[in-house]
Amino acid sequence: KNMEDSYQSAIKIWEQINLVELQKTLDEQGLKIINNQKESLASRKQLAEQTRDFKKLSNDEKLIKFKTLLKAYQNEIDNITKRSKVSETAFLNVYKLLLEAPDPSVLI
Known part of the structure; x- marks a missing residue:
């Protein structure tokens, strides 16, 4: 009886996790993270170029261009913070779902 209860409990938990929906969500989040990485690379290259140009002035x-460069750095920090938050939220959402989930291999 106890084994059957454990089995039923495990199945119920995995039904609540809804693996198919979780996979769709992870796919969407993964694509967003990849896009953010591409944008980040382009943004960092542009910021490096602005910094090189600034050094030549x-x-x-x-004195005239400093505010513009400072604003570019502030924008990059804001973008990094947003990207970090997206990744952290995605991870924590999966973590919360799987935290109490039993090993699915025992169900097979």
Whole structure:
């Protein structure tokens, strides 16, 4: 009886996890993360180029362009923070779902 209860409990937990739906969600999140990585790479390259250009300026020009460069760095930090939050949220959502889930191999 106890084994049967454990088995039924495990099945119920895995039904609640809804693996098919979880896989769809993970696929969507994975695509979003890949897209964010591509955007991040392009953004970092652009920021590096802006920084190189800034270093070539005269001191007077640097005073004029400094705010623009600082804003670009602030935007990059904001974007990194957003990307990090997306990844952390995706991980924690899966973690919460699977935290109490029994090993599915015993159900097979």
